[in-house]
Amino acid sequence: MLGMRQGLSLGHYQYQQLEQKQRLTQEQRLDQSQKLGQLLRNASWDLAEAFSDSKYTEHTVCSGCGHYLTRDEIMKGFTIDRTDIRTTCPKCGARPRAYIKNQSRNSATIEIPMYCPNQTLERLPHGGLDKLTPELFKRDYRDVFHSVKIHFGTLAAAYAREGLTYPHVEVLEWKEIVAQFLGNMSDALIADHAGVSTSTIARHRRSLGIKSFRKNVAEGLLERMF
Numbered sequence: 001m002l003g004m005r006q007g008l009s010l011g012h013y014q015y016q017q018l019e020q021k022q023r024l025t026q027e028q029r030l031d032q033s034q035k036l037g038q039l040l041r042n043a044s045w046d047l048a049e050a051f052s053d054s055k056y057t058e059h060t061v062c063s064g065c066g067h068y069l070t071r072d073e074i075m076k077g078f079t080i081d082r083t084d085i086r087t088t089c090p091k092c093g094a095r096p097r098a099y100i101k102n103q104s105r106n107s108a109t110i111e112i113p114m115y116c117p118n119q120t121l122e123r124l125p126h127g128g129l130d131k132l133t134p135e136l137f138k139r140d141y142r143d144v145f146h147s148v149k150i151h152f153g154t155l156a157a158a159y160a161r162e163g164l165t166y167p168h169v170e171v172l173e174w175k176e177i178v179a180q181f182l183g184n185m186s187d188a189l190i191a192d193h194a195g196v197s198t199s200t201i202a203r204h205r206r207s208l209g210i211k212s213f214r215k216n217v218a219e220g221l222l223e224r225m226f
């Protein structure tokens, strides 16, 4: 009888330990998925810079308290309302507009409003796409163009989210540019920036003997990036 009780209490203790372990794992999993989200957001900026051969810098100073918002704070401060173009200061709750600076080698640095992915899609012009070349888009919808670059990579990838086909070639050479990113981020994200299909990127990556991003994350090989 005593032995049985001990057995029961030991069982309960083990159960508690197991429960605690599972809870921790769930927290760790949530933590990892947040870190992955952050990693992919930053990866999208890195890809946008590589493909445009320019630098994107977030530049948002809170009008209420002067706090300089980080990239993640800007992204977290956007609401789900597609028409609400302001972000939220995490320090004082004021609603400043977000800006980015784009600095390219051959032209002056420009400062332009930055939209979140949803606001960017909201601002895509929907008509006359056959005549709207990437050059014309950049000239006439400059703010939207740069937000497309940092969030979606190409106009085609952004329009695809809206169920529309963008009929112009945007990227001519991609193999050299994607080399540094293969396996360090998802094939799908790289494909969106390169203007080719995910399977094209996956095939290219495998031909170089590079493991997939998912495999690298699962094996903890990307820990240095977290």
Ligand SMILES: [Zn+2]
Binding pocket: 062, 063, 064, 065, 066, 067, 089, 090, 091, 092, 093, 094
């Ligand atoms: Zn503030």
